[in-house]
Amino acid sequence: MHLDNxxxxxxxxxxxxxxxxxxxSGVTKTYxxxxxxxxxxxxxxAGEVLGLVGHNGAGKxxxxxxxxxxxxxxEGRVTVRGRHAAPGAAxxxxxxxxxxxxxxxxxxxxxxxxxxxxxxxxxRLRRRRAAGAAARRRLDEMFPGHGVSPRDRVEDLxxxxxxxxxxxxxxxxxxxxxLILDEPTESLGPDAARSLYDHVRSLTARGVAVLLIxxxxxxxxxxxxxxxxxxDGAVIAERPAAGLGEHDVLTLMGAQVAERDAHRPAPSxxxxxxxxxxxxxxxxTGSGLxxxxxRVGAGEVVGLAGLAGQGQQDVLERLWRxxxxxxxxxxxxxxxxxxRQRSGVLPLWSVAENLVVTAMRGIARxxxxxxxxxxxxxxxxxxxxxxxxxxxxxxxxxxGGNQQxxxxxxxxxxSADLVLLDDPFRGVDVHTKTGxxxxxxxxxxxxxxxxxxxxxxxxxxxxxxxYVLRAGRVVAELSGDEISEERIIAVSFAEPDPPTAAGRxxxxxxxxxPQEARNHG
Amino acid sequence: MADLTRAPALSPALPxxxxxxxxxxxxxxAAVSAVAMAVMVAVCASLQPDVLTVPGLSLxxxxxxxxxxxxxxxxxxxxxxDIDLGIGAFVGLxxxxxxxxxxxxxxxxxxxxxxxxxxxxxxxxxxxxxRVPSLIATLGASFVWMGLGLSVLPTPGGTTPAWLxxxxxxxxxxxxxxxxxxxxxxxLVYLLACRSGAGVRxxxxxxxxxxxxxxxxxxxxxxxxxYTATGALGVLSGLVLASQTGGGDVSSASSxxxxxxxxxxxxxxxxxxxxxxxxxxxxxxxxLGLVSVVxxxxxxxxxxxxxxxxxxxxxxxxxxxxVGKVLR
Numbered sequence: 001m002h003l004d005n006x007x008x009x010x011x012x013x014x015x016x017x018x019x020x021x022x023x024x025s026g027v028t029k030t031y032x033x034x035x036x037x038x039x040x041x042x043x044x045x046a047g048e049v050l051g052l053v054g055h056n057g058a059g060k061x062x063x064x065x066x067x068x069x070x071x072x073x074x075e076g077r078v079t080v081r082g083r084h085a086a087p088g089a090a091x092x093x094x095x096x097x098x099x100x101x102x103x104x105x106x107x108x109x110x111x112x113x114x115x116x117x118x119x120x121x122x123x124r125l126r127r128r129r130a131a132g133a134a135a136r137r138r139l140d141e142m143f144p145g146h147g148v149s150p151r152d153r154v155e156d157l158x159x160x161x162x163x164x165x166x167x168x169x170x171x172x173x174x175x176x177x178x179l180i181l182d183e184p185t186e187s188l189g190p191d192a193a194r195s196l197y198d199h200v201r202s203l204t205a206r207g208v209a210v211l212l213i214x215x216x217x218x219x220x221x222x223x224x225x226x227x228x229x230x231x232d233g234a235v236i237a238e239r240p241a242a243g244l245g246e247h248d249v250l251t252l253m254g255a256q257v258a259e260r261d262a263h264r265p266a267p268s269x270x271x272x273x274x275x276x277x278x279x280x281x282x283x284x285t286g287s288g289l290x291x292x293x294x295r296v297g298a299g300e301v302v303g304l305a306g307l308a309g310q311g312q313q314d315v316l317e318r319l320w321r322x323x324x325x326x327x328x329x330x331x332x333x334x335x336x337x338x339x340r341q342r343s344g345v346l347p348l349w350s351v352a353e354n355l356v357v358t359a360m361r362g363i364a365r366x367x368x369x370x371x372x373x374x375x376x377x378x379x380x381x382x383x384x385x386x387x388x389x390x391x392x393x394x395x396x397x398x399x400g401g402n403q404q405x406x407x408x409x410x411x412x413x414x415s416a417d418l419v420l421l422d423d424p425f426r427g428v429d430v431h432t433k434t435g436x437x438x439x440x441x442x443x444x445x446x447x448x449x450x451x452x453x454x455x456x457x458x459x460x461x462x463x464x465x466x467y468v469l470r471a472g473r474v475v476a477e478l479s480g481d482e483i484s485e486e487r488i489i490a491v492s493f494a495e496p497d498p499p500t501a502a503g504r505x506x507x508x509x510x511x512x513x514p515q516e517a518r519n520h521g
Numbered sequence: 522m523a524d525l526t527r528a529p530a531l532s533p534a535l536p537x538x539x540x541x542x543x544x545x546x547x548x549x550x551a552a553v554s555a556v557a558m559a560v561m562v563a564v565c566a567s568l569q570p571d572v573l574t575v576p577g578l579s580l581x582x583x584x585x586x587x588x589x590x591x592x593x594x595x596x597x598x599x600x601x602x603d604i605d606l607g608i609g610a611f612v613g614l615x616x617x618x619x620x621x622x623x624x625x626x627x628x629x630x631x632x633x634x635x636x637x638x639x640x641x642x643x644x645x646x647x648x649x650x651x652r653v654p655s656l657i658a659t660l661g662a663s664f665v666w667m668g669l670g671l672s673v674l675p676t677p678g679g680t681t682p683a684w685l686x687x688x689x690x691x692x693x694x695x696x697x698x699x700x701x702x703x704x705x706x707x708x709l710v711y712l713l714a715c716r717s718g719a720g721v722r723x724x725x726x727x728x729x730x731x732x733x734x735x736x737x738x739x740x741x742x743x744x745x746x747x748y749t750a751t752g753a754l755g756v757l758s759g760l761v762l763a764s765q766t767g768g769g770d771v772s773s774a775s776s777x778x779x780x781x782x783x784x785x786x787x788x789x790x791x792x793x794x795x796x797x798x799x800x801x802x803x804x805x806x807x808x809l810g811l812v813s814v815v816x817x818x819x820x821x822x823x824x825x826x827x828x829x830x831x832x833x834x835x836x837x838x839x840x841x842x843x844v845g846k847v848l849r
Contacts, residue, residue, distance in 0.1 A: 103729075112721045116732070128716070
């Protein structure tokens with residue numbers, strides 16, 4: 001852990017807890033058929049760091065948006081400093097959020113970005129200079145040696161520096177009540193992470209509340225005063241961080257805590273010897289991946305699990321376009337994109353055209369389409385998946401679930417031997433999902449291979465083997481009975497091996513530390 | 522407040538005199554255009570040495586002034602990520618108003634011109650609220666401008682007000698008159714788009730509208746400001762054009778629509794939005810305007826001029842791409 005030089009938690013404890021800054025009571029939020037929040041009660045108090053943990057889809061990001069006043073809740077209420085507040089109200093001015101994906105304009109300079117979001121506490125005259133000075137000062141406080149100039153354009157900065165600017169942007173306001181940090185250290189180095197948390201402690205010493213969202217549980221435990229565990233859209237536990245271990249948190253999140261090294265990926269284990277390999281990545285490194293080896297056998301459903309954005313999509317990309325030498329794919333491929341609105345649906349076309357577009361070339365003879373055969377293929381798939389509206393309906397008339405059926409059918413209607421699924425069932429209703437799961441198993445039984453990335457761990461139960469990825473590495477390979485939601489959560493949150501952690505800690509030399517961080521408590 | 526603005530105690534990132542690689546890369550398109558412009562002036566001078574005298578430069582540059590101003594209008598709209606396919610017809614309509622109402626009753630004429638600027642504001646608001654692509658909205662508006670212009674003045678003609686004609690004929694000693702409006706308008710647009718708060722909002726809208734909204738600012742207002750500025754610059758361009766032609770013709774500027782887009786791209790702008798490059802646009806616009814002068818001096822047949830002009834623009838753009846790759 002690279003926060004080892006923060007004073008012990010007992011020393012940091014203040015006596016009585018501060019007054020609540022933002023309170024959510026009975027908050028629910030529904031998007032279409034997905035219930036993102038199912039009644040959240042949460043209180044963030046002045047002068048504390050509240051850690052919020054939860055797995056994919058637990059409702060963290062929705063809760064944050066509601067607490068920051070960006071979205072309204074369906075039921076329940078959010079109060080800021082004891083007063084009921086509607087989204088966008090002035091009360092939320094002191095509630096600031098540093099977004100994981102950052103909320104900066106890439107074409108603008110750092111100073112201009114700071115001015116945009118903090119203009120009401122900057123002087124009207126000479127505002128460019130004022131914004132630049134404020135940005136530099138806050139960056140110096142938070143990340144000494146940051147190397148960012150206020151005149152730099154954000155698009156020219158590295159990911160880590162953008163994250164620094166984003167955090168500085170969020171904290172720059174005249175009266176900061178609550179600072180929400182969403183995965184702030186995801187792209188920061190250990191040094192920067194440590195100086196950020198030093199600053200966070202100095203903020204709380206001044207009575208600011210901080211809400212920290214991170215999947216690095218060890219980090220949350222070492223920084224936070226309290227930890228709230230979110231699961232299935234509700235806070236299921238709220239504990240003081242003191243005395244809480246990583247395993248306790250994982251258990252609360254629903255993980256079945258396995259022994260640390262219970263299952264290491266063995267290069268050839270899992271894949272039955274009698275199955276021919278149709279696709280293989282051997283030690284793939286670069287563009288988000290580090291030494292990833294994946295084998296896909298004929299007729300096998302291989303899952304890619306773990307927290308979102310840990311390299312699963314890069315694996316799919318490598319299999320889809322096996323350009324480098326480390327990827328060997330001996331099969332024709334079809335791809336089912338996750339973002340159907342942006343990269344799946346052809347909105348102006350009918351269901352039949354959408355469905356058959358990939359298979360069209362296989363059906364055609366000498367470059368000419370054969371409408372009768374195409375119609376037959378479409379008819380059989382519409383029937384098999386019970387697509388509402390039939391073949392001639394316009395694509396946009398269909399519900400999201402039925403659109404997704406068409407997109408999946410498109411891939412399976414082609415003659416591809418290897419189907420790549422990029423988290424395609426997000427926001428699809430249970431009934432449709434069940435049908436599609438059955439389809440995947442049936443097609444696998446016919447000898448097709450499927451590589452399936454899903455952010456819903458429960459879906460992985462339909463796979464023969466599952467690779468769990470973390471930070472671009474395969475951290476576990478599960479097969480058969482080992483595949484369970486609990487196991488996946490446990491391995492996807494597991495901290496890296498001790499040697500790695502020690503290396504990170506050593507890589508961080510001792511520095512001059514801000515006065516507040518040393519003395520408060 | 523004082524807390525936020527106190528001077529930094531230590532500043533690790535000292536401002537350096539040398540431009541960074543990123544700054545060089547951004548300045549590259551305008552630099553390539555400037556080189557092309559210099560080459561064209563040199564070609565003109567070698568064919569016709571009088572070009573390098575003050576009256577000669579005035580003559581060569583005067584035709585580019587309305588184009589450069591219209592290009593600044595286009596750039597303003599492109600900085601929010603929109604595009605204006607109606608600017609040519611709009612400039613034409615302004616010349617018609619300048620040659621008719623502005624002569625017969627200056628007050629009415631001025632009010633009509635103000636109304637045209639307001640129409641652009643309304644157009645921007647509609648584009649934003651109805652989520653119409655600006656491409657379609659401005660293309661539709663171009664037919665409205667064209668129709669209005671034709672109904673006011675079916676055939677080219679009319680006269681321009683005396684003050685406007687005087688401006689067109691103004692020949693100061695010492696420096697070429699057309700440089701003044703080109704530089705003045707570029708400076709004005711620079712102040713608006715690069716230095717003012719409104720400009721930051723406009724570019725933020727083109728760069729990342731979500732961030733603009735999260736900062737508690739209205740994307741609608743930013744778009745309305747951009748459209749208003751575009752309308753105002755379009756009116757200015759039309760007045761300058763009328764001062765040069767001495768009359769009104771709704772189709773006199775129809776080639777501007779795409780020429781202005783080319784000028785913005787030559788100057789370093791992008792279709793993506795987010796960037797404002799007023800100085801680059803001034804250079805790009807002059808470069809584009811000079812192409813036709815060079816071609817007529819070279820005795821290229823009129824029928825071929827458009828084709829050659831297109832090839833030159835493509836060559837400059839290719840140069841921009843190459844320089845961009847080298848600097849990456």
